[in-house]
Amino acid sequence: xxxxSRSYPGWQVLLLLVILGGIVxxxxxxxxxxxxxxxxFLGTNQSLGIPGFTVDLQVxxxxxxxxxxxxxxxxxGFVLAYILYRKI
Numbered sequence: 317x318x319x320x321s322r323s324y325p326g327w328q329v330l331l332l333l334v335i336l337g338g339i340v341x342x343x344x345x346x347x348x349x350x351x352x353x354x355x356x357f358l359g360t361n362q363s364l365g366i367p368g369f370t371v372d373l374q375v376x377x378x379x380x381x382x383x384x385x386x387x388x389x390x391x392x393g394f395v396l397a398y399i400l401y402r403k404i
Contacts, residue, residue, distance in 0.1 A: 325404055333397040341393020348389070361385045 349359045368381030 325401070329404070330398070330401050333401050334394050337393035337395075337397025337400075338390040339393070341389045341391070341396070342385075342387070344393075345387060345389025358388045361387050 345359050349356050363383055363385050365383035366381055367383065368379055371378045371380070
């Protein structure tokens with residue numbers, strides 16, 4: 317008999333869930349901070365990424381950059397999204 321292993325959806329689904337988890341976690345965090353301002357230290361953002369810069373080629377203009385603003389609530393959203401992915 318062949319042992320069956322659990323197969324998970326592709327990495328694209330994981331990426332989508334993690335991005336959505338971070339966004340929703342950030343929204344929930346902002347709502348909690350507005351309700352209880354004493355918890356504002358939990359919503360302190362740390363920025364991680366490459367600041368935007370522009371390359372002008374006279375015909376085309378490219379703008380590159382990536383910035384991720386992380387706080388405790390977005391991390392919690394990432395973790396919950398990963399757990400949800402494992403349950404699928």
